[in-house]
Amino acid sequence: MRNDQRKNNQLREITIIRDFVKHPEGSVLIQAGDTKVICNASVEDRVPPFMRGQGKGWITAEYAMLPRATDQRNIRESSKGKVSGRTMEIQRLIGRALRSVVDLNKIGERTVWVDCDVIQADGGTRTASITGAFVAVVLAFGKMLDNKTINKMPVTDFLSAVSVGVLPDGTEALDLNYAEDSEAQVDMNIVMTGNGEFVEIQGTGEEATFTNDQLLKMLELASDGVQDITAVQKDVIGDAASRIGETKTKEGQEK
Amino acid sequence: MRNDQRKNNQLREITIIRDFVKHPEGSVLIQAGDTKVICNASVEDRVPPFMRGQGKGWITAEYAMLPRATDQRNIRESSKGKVSGRTMEIQRLIGRALRSVVDLNKIGERTVWVDCDVIQADGGTRTASITGAFVAVVLAFGKMLDNKTINKMPVTDFLSAVSVGVLPDGTEALDLNYAEDSEAQVDMNIVMTGNGEFVEIQGTGEEATFTNDQLLKMLELASDGVQDITAVQKDVIGDAASRIGETKTKEGQEK
Amino acid sequence: MRNDQRKNNQLREITIIRDFVKHPEGSVLIQAGDTKVICNASVEDRVPPFMRGQGKGWITAEYAMLPRATDQRNIRESSKGKVSGRTMEIQRLIGRALRSVVDLNKIGERTVWVDCDVIQADGGTRTASITGAFVAVVLAFGKMLDNKTINKMPVTDFLSAVSVGVLPDGTEALDLNYAEDSEAQVDMNIVMTGNGEFVEIQGTGEEATFTNDQLLKMLELASDGVQDITAVQKDVIGDAASRIGETKTKEGQEK
Amino acid sequence: MRNDQRKNNQLREITIIRDFVKHPEGSVLIQAGDTKVICNASVEDRVPPFMRGQGKGWITAEYAMLPRATDQRNIRESSKGKVSGRTMEIQRLIGRALRSVVDLNKIGERTVWVDCDVIQADGGTRTASITGAFVAVVLAFGKMLDNKTINKMPVTDFLSAVSVGVLPDGTEALDLNYAEDSEAQVDMNIVMTGNGEFVEIQGTGEEATFTNDQLLKMLELASDGVQDITAVQKDVIGDAASRIGETKTKEGQEK
Amino acid sequence: MRNDQRKNNQLREITIIRDFVKHPEGSVLIQAGDTKVICNASVEDRVPPFMRGQGKGWITAEYAMLPRATDQRNIRESSKGKVSGRTMEIQRLIGRALRSVVDLNKIGERTVWVDCDVIQADGGTRTASITGAFVAVVLAFGKMLDNKTINKMPVTDFLSAVSVGVLPDGTEALDLNYAEDSEAQVDMNIVMTGNGEFVEIQGTGEEATFTNDQLLKMLELASDGVQDITAVQKDVIGDAASRIGETKTKEGQEK
Amino acid sequence: MRNDQRKNNQLREITIIRDFVKHPEGSVLIQAGDTKVICNASVEDRVPPFMRGQGKGWITAEYAMLPRATDQRNIRESSKGKVSGRTMEIQRLIGRALRSVVDLNKIGERTVWVDCDVIQADGGTRTASITGAFVAVVLAFGKMLDNKTINKMPVTDFLSAVSVGVLPDGTEALDLNYAEDSEAQVDMNIVMTGNGEFVEIQGTGEEATFTNDQLLKMLELASDGVQDITAVQKDVIGDAASRIGETKTKEGQEK
Numbered sequence A, B, C, D, E, F: 001m002r003n004d005q006r007k008n009n010q011l012r013e014i015t016i017i018r019d020f021v022k023h024p025e026g027s028v029l030i031q032a033g034d035t036k037v038i039c040n041a042s043v044e045d046r047v048p049p050f051m052r053g054q055g056k057g058w059i060t061a062e063y064a065m066l067p068r069a070t071d072q073r074n075i076r077e078s079s080k081g082k083v084s085g086r087t088m089e090i091q092r093l094i095g096r097a098l099r100s101v102v103d104l105n106k107i108g109e110r111t112v113w114v115d116c117d118v119i120q121a122d123g124g125t126r127t128a129s130i131t132g133a134f135v136a137v138v139l140a141f142g143k144m145l146d147n148k149t150i151n152k153m154p155v156t157d158f159l160s161a162v163s164v165g166v167l168p169d170g171t172e173a174l175d176l177n178y179a180e181d182s183e184a185q186v187d188m189n190i191v192m193t194g195n196g197e198f199v200e201i202q203g204t205g206e207e208a209t210f211t212n213d214q215l216l217k218m219l220e221l222a223s224d225g226v227q228d229i230t231a232v233q234k235d236v237i238g239d240a241a242s243r244i245g246e247t248k249t250k251e252g253q254e255k
Helices: A085-099 A125-146 A178-183 A212-243 B085-099 B125-146 B178-183 B212-243 C085-099 C125-146 C178-183 C212-243 D085-099 D125-146 D178-183 D212-243 E085-099 E125-146 E178-183 E212-243 F085-099 F125-146 F178-183 F212-243
Strands: A014-018 A026-032 A035-044 A058-065 A111-120 A159-166 A172-174 A186-193 A198-204 B014-018 B026-032 B035-044 B058-065 B111-120 B159-166 B172-174 B186-193 B198-204 C014-018 C026-032 C035-044 C058-065 C111-120 C159-166 C172-174 C186-193 C198-204 D014-018 D026-032 D035-044 D058-065 D111-120 D159-166 D172-174 D186-193 D198-204 E014-018 E026-032 E035-044 E058-065 E111-120 E159-166 E172-174 E186-193 E198-204 F014-018 F026-032 F035-044 F058-065 F111-120 F159-166 F172-174 F186-193 F198-204
Touching: A014 A125, A014 A212, A026 A125, A035 A125, A058 A085, A058 A125, A085 A111, A085 A125, A085 A159, A085 A186, A085 A198, A085 D085, A111 A125, A111 B111, A125 A159, A125 A186, A125 A212, A159 A178, A159 A212, A172 A212, A186 A212, A198 A212, A198 D212, A212 D198, A212 D212, B014 B125, B014 B212, B026 B125, B035 B125, B058 B085, B058 B125, B085 B111, B085 B125, B085 B159, B085 B186, B085 B198, B085 C085, B111 B125, B125 B159, B125 B186, B125 B212, B159 B178, B159 B212, B172 B212, B186 B212, B198 B212, B198 C212, B212 C198, B212 C212, C014 C125, C014 C212, C026 C125, C035 C125, C058 C085, C058 C125, C085 C111, C085 C125, C085 C159, C085 C186, C085 C198, C111 C125, C111 E111, C125 C159, C125 C186, C125 C212, C159 C178, C159 C212, C172 C212, C186 C212, C198 C212, D014 D125, D014 D212, D026 D125, D035 D125, D058 D085, D058 D125, D085 D111, D085 D125, D085 D159, D085 D186, D085 D198, D111 D125, D111 F111, D125 D159, D125 D186, D125 D212, D159 D178, D159 D212, D172 D212, D186 D212, D198 D212, E014 E125, E014 E212, E026 E125, E035 E125, E058 E085, E058 E125, E085 E111, E085 E125, E085 E159, E085 E186, E085 E198, E085 F085, E111 E125, E125 E159, E125 E186, E125 E212, E159 E178, E159 E212, E172 E212, E186 E212, E198 E212, E198 F212, E212 F198, E212 F212, F014 F125, F014 F212, F026 F125, F035 F125, F058 F085, F058 F125, F085 F111, F085 F125, F085 F159, F085 F186, F085 F198, F111 F125, F125 F159, F125 F186, F125 F212, F159 F178, F159 F212, F172 F212, F186 F212, F198 F212
Parallel strands: A058 A111, B058 B111, C058 C111, D058 D111, E058 E111, F058 F111
Antiparallel strands: A014 A026, A026 A035, A035 A111, A159 A172, A159 A186, A186 A198, A198 D198, B014 B026, B026 B035, B035 B111, B159 B172, B159 B186, B186 B198, B198 C198, C014 C026, C026 C035, C035 C111, C159 C172, C159 C186, C186 C198, D014 D026, D026 D035, D035 D111, D159 D172, D159 D186, D186 D198, E014 E026, E026 E035, E035 E111, E159 E172, E159 E186, E186 E198, E198 F198, F014 F026, F026 F035, F035 F111, F159 F172, F159 F186, F186 F198
């Protein structure tokens, strides 16, 4: 039995509240257990210098935690004057993951800025951020479709993320909370599409090691978990969900 | 008539939700019209170097906005690597205001960190931050009283803040929203105690000027508005509210 | 009796030496008691990016202290790699105040940079900076009038600033020196025009509070003090002083 | 056929030159094809503040490229004044990987600083860094054993890393060079121990996706490649190699 | 004839005003032609970490220019967030030069901070800074002698600096002003002691070259110039001047 | 006898390996005794903003040490977030020296970036950097001549550098190693052309002083040393060496 009475293959409850902040083109509050993240998608009518003149768009992400999202207060990164390595790793991951299911050729020379701000943390903030950010981005594209700014949903598939790990007793488990994560022998974050393909696998033995067998079991848990998360996303997105996949594959890229 | 149908002496609706984030000693979400700020108070068992060994505590504040709290996305201060002048001004103001009603001799060598994070902005974010931060700090002291960490509420009086200004038509008005603030001839922020004394007055002609008469009318509007805000605070704080003022005056300081 | 034998409504002696540094378009050394500030106004033939193409100008200010302007040596802000909150607050105040009496539409796409460098500090450095900066700016405009770069003095009124406060004995006093300022219960900086209107009021209970009555007495002291300072400015400026006000009001702004 | 005539399961030639720089406790130059990295291990007789008083040591890594290690010159990170996200990700990975095979309880309160400086880059710089850094660290421990500073080799197993990926023609390949890496559909870095367990898996669809089947084939290629790399390491290390594993498992951690 | 009618071996007029700022232990305003520098010496009762516990002191210098000390306004280094290479070079030079004539063993564990702030620049700011800083430091030591903080003047000899160069017409000249310096083929700064020994020689062909013959002529001009500057210093210092040299040589260092 | 058995006028052995890194237009590894520096010259087809539109080029240098190039590990400047004063001084010196023998009018609007990275340090890193950088730059120009990007070798003369000093026993010596440099009474770096003219002289008494006589002896040692270094450079450069000097003097500059 896990510390919160879940089974090893059981997700924490996930809730996604749409239109949480009024200004952004897409905005959600995602809650996964006690982890809460505001994900805002902002559309800007230009791209970074290195992409100008190519007729295509860009998606980039930023991630932060409120200082007291965690049990101990952390120093604000703006006060320290620099962004930590952990933050950079996470925001690079979020951006890369989102770009894997969006055909950037279909959005014109625009940048979608995705801001994931953790207001309360209890493990899995990076995977919740990806899951929530995907919904925020789809909502923003939905608004662009309504405005006729674009005429086709540029999203090729659903996208979500979940963590898996090996608990101290040696069993593999899905969706670790903070207490579990602190003690886990192995910690792995998996990003997958709605049709079950991998986008990112980041697994670390947390200064230990793991076997091929353990790896396969974790991948299976993640694969099942992602199905359930996708269902929650579909619900929240509503009508626009049916248009995901109308752009079949990313231009110039076969499978 | 104002752009949101309020009378000139009418506040926007204020709601304060307590215990909004689970980790901090004191936490509220304050909403004043469409302005929403999370105010967290964290208690740390030490003081900054310049105060060590004096047996007294310290209160300091930090303020930030989510990048898309506003109509246009702002660059994150952690990405820029420095805090703007505006942010510094506001966080210095919040800290100074809170210290004016707390007897720091009564809290031991502890620091109360107050974090005000604006998740949605529509004018008056600094005054809402002060009003909400006061409640968060009282809740944190309430918890310290419950734990017997301290034995007397160290807060001498209620504290809240509100903006006043002169609208383009020349009339004075209370609690400006963003659209009003952008056009106002004069913009003034007033911080007051529950018993009607001033803590801070910051008024600027916004590159114009104002008369003594206009000043007096604005001060009167603010004074009335603060009464109503104090009532909302009292309600949210509940039982602990009755202990505010049991520390009569700040030690070593007569009136 | 005050610590330097002044009456409560008495200013310290003010001297303004013009053309103190040879390169700037306008340059003064202002001395108010033992406070000494070099105020230089530099005219640059372009405006910041956010103002380009509007056909109007900009005024901005920077403020600094020599490390040993004060009793204890301060670390140089260039060595720390960042400007303190106090410095930012002051330089934002100086710029805002100057812009309140200059019609920026009359100076073309130019920036006036005002540098206030405190070489010796004894209280009231920010108010002396504003008073001196006003003269430096008028001298720079005078040179532009002589050169026919502009054809009308763009300054609508005189501008000066003074501090007031409540001394430990509870009496209100004008123009606090450093020793007084350190002990004052209330500290207020007032910026006013030559015709007696307010431009900025910044009053703080210095972590205490003050009454409406105290406020009114302080405003009166300030108002009288500013008259005397304006007279000193008029003297130093000489002929050009008579052209102040020939631009009646700032364009597009009625009173 | 690959662009350099290798078979899909074939490594580039690996050479490791020991004692490349004279000052460090352990130093190697590793060459993997045209990629060249200097790996220096420095032993410092203290640990970072968060680890003091625990009687155990720490291993941390830094990674950098000479500005012209690449085809186009990059701006030096010291000139930019900050370390990029990519650099942080890589140095965190190197440190974490090394700590997975070292029993930090056996080295006393010491820090091993590992510096990986890429002097010429042609793909796979992070995996070459890990492979070379492992040797440098073992050489440093060897010197500590010789000096009797420690009395047991604290390294539990061999450690090396290699990249795998999916080439544009859809085949999986081992040890991508820069040209291959730029075009690959999937890019994965695998860190493994000498006995074939995983330490880290970082795979990304590079803004595309990959199937479970592709994943399994890549893992197999990596597993075989790591065997060959381990053999090269063993050769270079010489006598000390036989002492690797004499510390069986990391203290307080069962398998 | 030079652009200001001086002969090639003629200094600009030098004036040194003592006690220019009231707070520092030693303070002068030095004017060399139109170059004006405030030199303040501050004594702090501790040394930097790397010198603690050795029973000796330290002298360090900082150098800055007011933004409009020059013909064109320069961006303030505190605003840029970093100190330029030129500034660092100069302040390292000033500190090194001063330490060459002070026996640091005689001043206890104290730091003398020397601040050279250029308020008006017309060439030769670094040499004027050294010449003025020497006087400020001697005045500070004079005060320490008066207070019996130290009992022997720790200064072994006079110290001053001057520039020399090769003008466009190929002749060598002493003490270049800004216009001369901009055009000179060679620019050399010489720091010497009162008894005619060298402390620093920094000569650069300014992207050109110079001959041994030119070098020898410049050294001779500098040597004569320094004699005259020393005389001015002696005058300003007054009584304390006679105590310079009572510490014969720096401890532990023979000649 | 010196600590490494050299005579006072004897250089350490110098080796220059060309084409050390494959990507740069010019690349060498220079070894002077145990000092080893990689010098890379990169040609970029544009100039910095302040030089645009003048039809001429620019040469700039950067210098760094690997953290463990020295006996004690140094903190990486990219981690500190700023470049030290020492580094800035050295890289300014290298750039200035190189520009003294290159006619920038002959290379078009191009920047030559010279990177000197010290991988092992044993004294004289700045002089070895200049000597090696000169060769790297000539190799880069040789490649540009081969490509017909330029049609004349723009280098007017050979350039190299060496250190001289006064040892503790009072004798002057050539090319100090680290142990000598640490103890020397005087330390001087001399940059000279192939035909024996001076480019830079930087001598410091290291907080002591030196006489005219000592200066002259050091200059003579340096002058002889530079002849030998030039011979090594000529050898490495090969054919292109004969074209050095075909641009006689730098345009618009007579001797």
